[in-house]
Amino acid sequence: MDILSSPREKRIRDQKRKFRDGFGFIWIIIFIYLFQPTVEATEILKYSIVSRDLILGEMIYEIETTNQEVLFRSFFTTNQNEDPQKDIELVINRENLTPILSKKWLKISEGEIIIEAQYNQERVNVILISPYGRKEVSLKTSLPTYDMEQVFFLPGLENTGNFQERLFPVLIPASGMIWSGKIMKIDEDEKSIHLKYTLAGEILFLQYEKAAPYRLLTMKAPNRGYDLILKE
Numbered sequence: 604m605d606i607l608s609s610p611r612e613k614r615i616r617d618q619k620r621k622f623r624d625g626f627g628f629i630w631i632i633i634f635i636y637l638f639q640p641t642v643e644a645t646e647i648l649k650y651s652i653v654s655r656d657l658i659l660g661e662m663i664y665e666i667e668t669t670n671q672e673v674l675f676r677s678f679f680t681t682n683q684n685e686d687p688q689k690d691i692e693l694v695i696n697r698e699n700l701t702p703i704l705s706k707k708w709l710k711i712s713e714g715e716i717i718i719e720a721q722y723n724q725e726r727v728n729v730i731l732i733s734p735y736g737r738k739e740v741s742l743k744t745s746l747p748t749y750d751m752e753q754v755f756f757l758p759g760l761e762n763t764g765n766f767q768e769r770l771f772p773v774l775i776p777a778s779g780m781i782w783s784g785k786i787m788k789i790d791e792d793e794k795s796i797h798l799k800y801t802l803a804g805e806i807l808f809l810q811y812e813k814a815a816p817y818r819l820l821t822m823k824a825p826n827r828g829y830d831l832i833l834k835e
Contacts, residue, residue: 644668648818650831652679662831663687666756672697673760675752691752700760702750705776720750720776729779740779748772751802754784755809758817766796766811775803795820 650662660681667674673695678687689708696703702722709716714734721728727748731738749757751773758766766788773784782803790797791813800807808823822831 641670643670646816649834650822651834652681652829653832654829658682659829661834662690668697670697672703675756693750693752695753695760699747700749700753700757701747702753702774705750705752707752707776718776720774722748722750727774729774729776742774742779742781744774744781745772748774748781749784751775754800754802755819755822758811759819762815762817764813764815764817766798773802778803 645668646666648664648666650664651658652660652662660679663678663680665676665678667676675691675693675695677690677692679690680687688710691708692704692706694703694705695701702720704722705720707718709718711734716734717730717732719730719732721730722744725744725746726741727744728739728741749771753760754771754773758764766786768788769786771784771786772781774781780803784803785801787799787801788796789799789808794813795810796813798809798811800809805824805826808821809819810821812818812820818833819831820833824830
């Protein structure tokens with residue numbers, strides 16, 4: 604009796620295992636489908652890089668919005684080099700607007716420098732990769748701490764049109780230091796508003812649209828010797 608029933612029991616066990624494995628695979632597919640980031644919008648902003656009324660090149664921002672995150676990528680070209688060069692990559696948590704990851708590329712005569720900041724709940728790891736080696740430092744942060752590259756796009760990220768004056772902690776990944784940033788309203792007209800940003804001792808003058816999507820129209824950076832002007 605045991606000899607006759609064992610093949611049948613084996614077939615039943617195999618069928619149960621196949622059903623269980625197949626059912627588990629289906630749930631994995633459903634989970635991936637439900638929780639994977641879904642691209643909702645992609646925008647490209649192009650800015651002229653201007654110094655003393657001369658156009659030196661172009662800055663290009665690619666902004667990809669998913670149901671979970673906002674991803675910024677920027678590239679620039681110069682009159683001497685028409686091939687786009689990587690500038691930054693920045694990932695922002697869409698729910699609370701805290702940074703998740705930022706990368707900065709810098710060209711030097713010896714090669715390339717990459718500065719990466721990995722943000723966690725209460726710490727940020729800053730990694731410097733250069734032709735001379737790799738360095739890493741871990742910093743304690745408070746919430747919310749913004750990445751320097753992110754603060755220029757706060758009005759669009761917040762999507763409220765509330766350009767209030769504020770103080771906020773901001774990380775400068777290139778120096779590995781956290782500074783107190785400040786935003787002040789200095790002027791406005793029918794279509795735009797002008798703000799003064801103070802970041803790490805640098806003063807920037809930024810003009811934004813007053814209506815959604817609150818795009819950055821111009822950035823004047825006296826200390827840097829150039830301005831950014833949005834191209835139509």
